[in-house]
Amino acid sequence: MLQCNIPIKKKDAALQHPIINPKTQKKVDYLDQLEAEAIYILREVAGQFERPALLFSGGKDSICLVHLALKAFRPGKFPFPLVHVDTGHNFPEAIEYRDNLARELEEKLIVRYVADTIKEKNLQDGKGKFPSRNGLQTYTLLDVINEFEFDACIGGARRDEEKARAKERIFSVRDEFGQWDPKKQRPELWNIYNGKIDQGENVRVFPISNWTELDVWNYIKREKIQLPSIYFTHERECIKTEHGQWMNFNEFVQVEPTDKIEKVKVRYRTVGDMTCTAAVESEAHTVDDIIAELKDTKISERGATRMDDRVSEAAMEDRKKGGYF
Amino acid sequence: MELLRFFTAGNVDDGKSTLIGRLLYDSKSISTDILETLTKQSKSTGVDADIDLALLTDGLRAEREQGITIDVAYKYFTTDKRKFIIADTPGHVQYTRNMFTGASNTDLAIVLVDARHGITEQTRRHSIISNIVGIQHVLVCINKMDLVNYDEEVYNKIKEDYTHFAESLNLKKVSFIPTSALTGDNVVNHSDNLKWYHGPSLFEFLETVEIEQDFKTQEARFQVQYVIRPQTEELHDYRGYSGTILSGSFKKGDKIAVHPVDLTTTIEKIEKFGQEVDEAHAGEPVIIHVSDNIDISRGTTFVPVNDSLQTEKTFEAIVCWMDNKSFQPGQKLLLQQNSFRSKAVIKEIDNKINIYNFRSEPSDGTLHLNDFCKVTIKTAETLSFDEYANNRKTGSFILINENTNNTVAAGVIA
Numbered sequence: 001m002l003q004c005n006i007p008i009k010k011k012d013a014a015l016q017h018p019i020i021n022p023k024t025q026k027k028v029d030y031l032d033q034l035e036a037e038a039i040y041i042l043r044e045v046a047g048q049f050e051r052p053a054l055l056f057s058g059g060k061d062s063i064c065l066v067h068l069a070l071k072a073f074r075p076g077k078f079p080f081p082l083v084h085v086d087t088g089h090n091f092p093e094a095i096e097y098r099d100n101l102a103r104e105l106e107e108k109l110i111v112r113y114v115a116d117t118i119k120e121k122n123l124q125d126g127k128g129k130f131p132s133r134n135g136l137q138t139y140t141l142l143d144v145i146n147e148f149e150f151d152a153c154i155g156g157a158r159r160d161e162e163k164a165r166a167k168e169r170i171f172s173v174r175d176e177f178g179q180w181d182p183k184k185q186r187p188e189l190w191n192i193y194n195g196k197i198d199q200g201e202n203v204r205v206f207p208i209s210n211w212t213e214l215d216v217w218n219y220i221k222r223e224k225i226q227l228p229s230i231y232f233t234h235e236r237e238c239i240k241t242e243h244g245q246w247m248n249f250n251e252f253v254q255v256e257p258t259d260k261i262e263k264v265k266v267r268y269r270t271v272g273d274m275t276c277t278a279a280v281e282s283e284a285h286t287v288d289d290i291i292a293e294l295k296d297t298k299i300s301e302r303g304a305t306r307m308d309d310r311v312s313e314a315a316m317e318d319r320k321k322g323g324y325f
Numbered sequence: 326m327e328l329l330r331f332f333t334a335g336n337v338d339d340g341k342s343t344l345i346g347r348l349l350y351d352s353k354s355i356s357t358d359i360l361e362t363l364t365k366q367s368k369s370t371g372v373d374a375d376i377d378l379a380l381l382t383d384g385l386r387a388e389r390e391q392g393i394t395i396d397v398a399y400k401y402f403t404t405d406k407r408k409f410i411i412a413d414t415p416g417h418v419q420y421t422r423n424m425f426t427g428a429s430n431t432d433l434a435i436v437l438v439d440a441r442h443g444i445t446e447q448t449r450r451h452s453i454i455s456n457i458v459g460i461q462h463v464l465v466c467i468n469k470m471d472l473v474n475y476d477e478e479v480y481n482k483i484k485e486d487y488t489h490f491a492e493s494l495n496l497k498k499v500s501f502i503p504t505s506a507l508t509g510d511n512v513v514n515h516s517d518n519l520k521w522y523h524g525p526s527l528f529e530f531l532e533t534v535e536i537e538q539d540f541k542t543q544e545a546r547f548q549v550q551y552v553i554r555p556q557t558e559e560l561h562d563y564r565g566y567s568g569t570i571l572s573g574s575f576k577k578g579d580k581i582a583v584h585p586v587d588l589t590t591t592i593e594k595i596e597k598f599g600q601e602v603d604e605a606h607a608g609e610p611v612i613i614h615v616s617d618n619i620d621i622s623r624g625t626t627f628v629p630v631n632d633s634l635q636t637e638k639t640f641e642a643i644v645c646w647m648d649n650k651s652f653q654p655g656q657k658l659l660l661q662q663n664s665f666r667s668k669a670v671i672k673e674i675d676n677k678i679n680i681y682n683f684r685s686e687p688s689d690g691t692l693h694l695n696d697f698c699k700v701t702i703k704t705a706e707t708l709s710f711d712e713y714a715n716n717r718k719t720g721s722f723i724l725i726n727e728n729t730n731n732t733v734a735a736g737v738i739a
Contacts, residue, residue: 030328
């Protein structure tokens with residue numbers, strides 16, 4: 001517990017201010033700098049907005065965000081709830097992790113279901129062999145933003161993931177339809193973040209914009225952050241796609257007669273939907289194994305695992321313009 | 326491992342994106358799937374080289390279509406020694422604001438010079454902007470050496486010209502490297518074509534260049550971002566001021582002045598991530614507790630007592646106008662400095678800075694997109710600041726249009 005009333009030694013008050021000798025000062029590690037930047041951004045959100053939210057997916061990036069929020073706000077409560085848009089295609093391990101985390105931290109968790117949105121709005125569910133709800137989750141996201149009148153949504157997107165993301169601001173203003181307009185972005189200078197918006201607009205905030213996949217893993221290692229088990233190697237029944245990716249065999253997949261269901265040793269590099277996230281063959285049991293594996297890999301994170309970016313060269317840019325994260 | 330943030334300035338024609346592409350490609354920071362996509366795209370754009378490396382950084386559809394960089398793009402690569410964050414900024418004059426933006430939080434500028442053309446208006450403009458934004462170290466890459474037969478004379482002449490020009494600026498350090506981004510000469514690997522050059526390759530330079538971090542040794546500055554008050558039963562009286570140490574360091578027991586209320590108190594406790602610490606240094610996120618119950622809220626600044634911090638409602642600054650719409654006299658603005666915000670007006674436009682020769686010129690009474698002007702600003706609340714040359718954290722601000730909410734200008738207090 002924290003002690004608040006420490007007696008002050010009056011005679012210490014006149015202490016001279018120390019000047020650090022540049023020769024002896026210890027060099028700050030890059031992870032400390034990335035961490036400090038993210039915490040600064042989280043506190044700016046708390047200071048600038050009335051009703052912020054943290055979008056939590058159960059993936060490693062949003063888990064890091066929660067860890068950073070603990071560092072930014074404890075012993076206080078988070079100044080925002082955790083919000084999860086549940087597509088119904090999530091990995092059960094990620095859902096279990098989400099619920100345990102919210103319970104242990106005693107923080108508020110809001111879950112909204114894409115299945116409900118489909119019913120309410122009479123939408124067409126994802127079709128095809130691997131029916132994706134990736135596009136549909138934008139509807140649920142915009143609905144939950146409206147329902148709670150969130151003025152800022154914190155997300156774990158990183159600029160190294162994708163080239164449209166590389167262009168997005170840390171404070172990214174969205175209009176009342178949630179749309180991103182890459183041509184009208186506010187200049188973002190120094191560490192000064194302008195979160196001023198009109199009623200109905202919201203800001204998407206990306207505190208770990210400047211982290212790479214490897215940075216995230218190095219941070220997880222340093223901070224000993226626990227993750228859902230699917231990030232580590234396990235045996236899984238999979239189907240190989242035409243692009244050679246391993247897709248989890250599950251109730252949503254339309255299995256064709258020519259498909260071979262194989263048991264493969266895999267892990268997930270990203271945790272999205274079961275229907276649009278591919279597994280990678282891996283023997284990595286520990287965070288150290290994963291870091292070693294990543295240093296050797298020649299394929300990018302999204303390239304290895306995401307089916308949704310393959311559609312076109314500007315797939316992400318277009319989805320963002322439509323209100324996606 | 327250290328972090329180095331740098332930005333690149335130059336036109337597509339100077340091979341800027343190609344240079345970055347080359348850095349990423351030759352340092353093996355590009356994944357094979359991205360390379361595959363690029364190869365496909367390069368074929369469709371009809372560029373001669375096998376892979377058009379510039380396509381790596383131009384992430385928006387409009388940029389790929391027009392073959393120019395419009396916005397700042399951030400790229401990352403890591404070596405055994407450093408993590409690098411590159412702000413790739415457009416070179417065209419109409420994107421000056423984007424360049425200023427990209428430069429604002431970096432430590433090093435790479436200015437590209439086309440060996441065939443030498444120092445141009447653009448080189449001067451990029452260097453002057455680097456100067457205003459307070460970049461300590463400028464690296465001049467004399468590029469396209471392959472097109473001048475790798476001639477040492479050409480390199481020396483440009484080096485001499487630039488050195489002469491830089492004397493009029495306050496750039497602390499300037500370095501030169503001859504390269505060819507297209508062929509890869511001297512980018513990562515040393516080149517047989519440039520045997521007369523004995524310095525480091527660009528890559529070696531980036532890995533070893535010393536970056537002075539003045540903010541660590543400057544006077545102590547802290548600004549409150551958010552007040553933490555758990556208001557639970559066991560933490561009923563807890564009131565902690567969260568924020569990041571902007572410069573210098575603070576110790577438990579330090580007597581501090583609190584601005585703008587202008588009261589003094591003592592640091593009772595410093596917490597970092599739930600642990601009490603005796604001392605906290607520049608760049609560290611902390612929670613500070615003080616011994617007196619005084620009016621402290623978001624935007625309040627802490628400094629040691631008897632400090633040189635300035636507290637004024639009227640001050641002079643150089644601003645870069647960033648809005649498409651020109652400044653209108655009497656326009657209602659908000660000034661934001663870190664977490665401090667106040668209503669503000671531009672009282673007077675003193676003069677305009679010519680960004681090609683750094684001279685002052687008479688102003689036409691307004692501010693247009695990409696203009697740099699010396700102005701007098703008046704704020705409603707007292708601003709606590711240092712001159713930008715002395716402290717980048719407390720000497721910089723943005724101006725927000727109260728009506729559109731857009732960031733319309735960036736300023737450095739001069």
